[in-house]
Amino acid sequence: MPDDNNPIPHWQRQDLPPMLTRRFEFESYAETRRFLDGVAQLAEEARLHPNLSFGKTYVSVTIDADGKKVGPDCVALAQKIDGLVAPAT
Amino acid sequence: MPDDNNPIPHWQRQDLPPMLTRRFEFESYAETRRFLDGVAQLAEEARLHPNLSFGKTYVSVTIDADGKKVGPDCVALAQKIDGLVAPAT
Numbered sequence: 001m002p003d004d005n006n007p008i009p010h011w012q013r014q015d016l017p018p019m020l021t022r023r024f025e026f027e028s029y030a031e032t033r034r035f036l037d038g039v040a041q042l043a044e045e046a047r048l049h050p051n052l053s054f055g056k057t058y059v060s061v062t063i064d065a066d067g068k069k070v071g072p073d074c075v076a077l078a079q080k081i082d083g084l085v086a087p088a089t
Numbered sequence: 090m091p092d093d094n095n096p097i098p099h100w101q102r103q104d105l106p107p108m109l110t111r112r113f114e115f116e117s118y119a120e121t122r123r124f125l126d127g128v129a130q131l132a133e134e135a136r137l138h139p140n141l142s143f144g145k146t147y148v149s150v151t152i153d154a155d156g157k158k159v160g161p162d163c164v165a166l167a168q169k170i171d172g173l174v175a176p177a178t
Contacts, residue, residue, distance in 0.1 A: 029138060033129075040122075049118060049145035056138035 008078045019064040020078050024085060026057045035059055038084040046077045097167045108153040109167050113174060115146045124148055127173040135166045 011022045026032045032054060039061065043050055051062040061081060063074045100111045115121045125141065125148060132139055140151040150170060152163045 051142070051144040053140070053142035055140040 008075060008082065010082065011078050013070060017064060017067060018070045019062055020070055020074055021060065021062045022078070022081075023058060023060045026059075029056045032057055032059060035084055039081055042077060042080045042084075046073060046080075048073065048077055050077070097164055097171065099171065100167050102159060106153060106156060107159045108151055109159055109163055110149065110151045111167070111170075112147060112149045115148075118145045121146055121148060124173055128170055131166060131169045131173075135162060135169075137162065137166055139166070 008020070008022075011020045013020055024035060026035065036052065036054060036059060039050070039052065039059070048063065051064065053060040053062075061078075063070075063077055065071060065074055097109070097111075100109045102109055113124060115124065121143060125143060128139070128141065128148070128150065137152065140153065142149040142151075150167075152159075152166055154160060154163055
């Protein structure tokens with residue numbers, strides 16, 4: 001059942017250890033690189049250091065909460081990262 | 090027993106699927122970023138797309154051989170990546 005109040009429905013939440021993860025797929029390495037650069041900039045602005053795992057056409061983002069509960073700062077970063085791939089509508 | 094003829098002793102070789110992996114640790118996020126940029130450039134020159142997994146102070150590099158045997162091109166890229174962290178002696 002979808003939760004309309006969940007601001008980040010595409011992310012998986014894990015509680016132990018607390019983290020948010022989402023996998024993104026791309027058509028080309030160029031798109032993958034552009035996305036990685038965008039995430040690096042957003043992460044720097046948020047002063048968070050998500051773990052990224054990527055290959056030619058995918059990126060898995062894991063935002064870990066450093067052992068604390070997943071907080072609004074983590075959710076805000078996840079939303080901004082979603083914004084990098086949101087259709088411009 | 091060390092193999093003096095192994096050009097990449099710090100890498101682990103796996104045969105199924107064929108790949109080379111090495112984990113690198115750094116003191117700071119700035120060093121991690123510098124290393125990542127270096128790997129991206131070397132990979133582009135080699136026309137290979139290693140899988141990278143990284144956090145604030147570590148990078149795991151996996152060079153997969155696309156199902157084929159690990160060839161000289163993979164070993165050469167591993168050596169060049171080693172060169173990014175080799176002490177300047």
